[in-house]
Amino acid sequence: MKDTVIPSYRGNMFLSGNSPGEPIVTINKTSLDYIKEFAKQDTSKERGGVLVGTIEKLNKTFKVAVLGAIEGKFTDASSVSLKFTHKTWNYIHEVKDQEYPTLKIVGWFHTHPGLGVFLSHHDLFIHQNFFNEPWQVALVVDPLHDNKVGLFYWEKNSIIEAGTKKEQGISGGEEYVGTRGSKMNSIKAPVSPYLLRAFLLGFLTCALLLLGFQVCLMKWEKNKSAQPSSQSREIEKRTTITGLKQFFKTLRERKDNIKPTREHNKEER
Numbered sequence: 001m002k003d004t005v006i007p008s009y010r011g012n013m014f015l016s017g018n019s020p021g022e023p024i025v026t027i028n029k030t031s032l033d034y035i036k037e038f039a040k041q042d043t044s045k046e047r048g049g050v051l052v053g054t055i056e057k058l059n060k061t062f063k064v065a066v067l068g069a070i071e072g073k074f075t076d077a078s079s080v081s082l083k084f085t086h087k088t089w090n091y092i093h094e095v096k097d098q099e100y101p102t103l104k105i106v107g108w109f110h111t112h113p114g115l116g117v118f119l120s121h122h123d124l125f126i127h128q129n130f131f132n133e134p135w136q137v138a139l140v141v142d143p144l145h146d147n148k149v150g151l152f153y154w155e156k157n158s159i160i161e162a163g164t165k166k167e168q169g170i171s172g173g174e175e176y177v178g179t180r181g182s183k184m185n186s187i188k189a190p191v192s193p194y195l196l197r198a199f200l201l202g203f204l205t206c207a208l209l210l211l212g213f214q215v216c217l218m219k220w221e222k223n224k225s226a227q228p229s230s231q232s233r234e235i236e237k238r239t240t241i242t243g244l245k246q247f248f249k250t251l252r253e254r255k256d257n258i259k260p261t262r263e264h265n266k267e268e269r
């Protein structure tokens, strides 16, 4: 492929890593020259592609070596935006598999003719959706401002401009370059959704258990008042026995009373 860059180690340049906490990102001269030349070829619209290279994990950050660049053909581009189409991705993967089978896509590059170096709302969307590995970077070149180059990298959930510590963000739908921790909060989740879900689930379970307990208690109370207590049943039983005893006693007494009367009558006759 004529429009790709063959890896070469003749003079690697640092794109970031000069400030503490930054990943160390280098680019070989061949790739950088190619990107600058590519940017100058057409300044009527934005142009771009992907960066390929190697990644090494350092203590808490990464060491990324950009060893090649692949043009993003078939992009949907205007003077202020760039879109990677399905055809663009197919082309990129085809070239990568043929020319750089052992390298990884370590990021992307694009031009900002006359606009300066920053990441727009749309650029942030691309970076967050297609280059969201912690070691993937974005390179921006402005061919109308002395080929000024800027590099952007991930720091946790934030996208930072190398050398400036400036966080890239969006405010009210307009593009702007913010400072760290000021206006990018909307991109980070303030409370873990898992924590919130667990809390709600716990609360609902407690409420249901309480409701069930209340219903059981009400049913039990109702049954208790409907059935006579064992004490009242005992009294009832005793009353019945006493009543029966009294009845038989009365019967016996009457029998006794009747007998002598008859005899008395006999005597009278």
Ligand SMILES: [Zn+2]
Pocket: 080, 081, 110, 111, 112, 118, 119, 120, 123
């Ligand atoms: Zn852009």
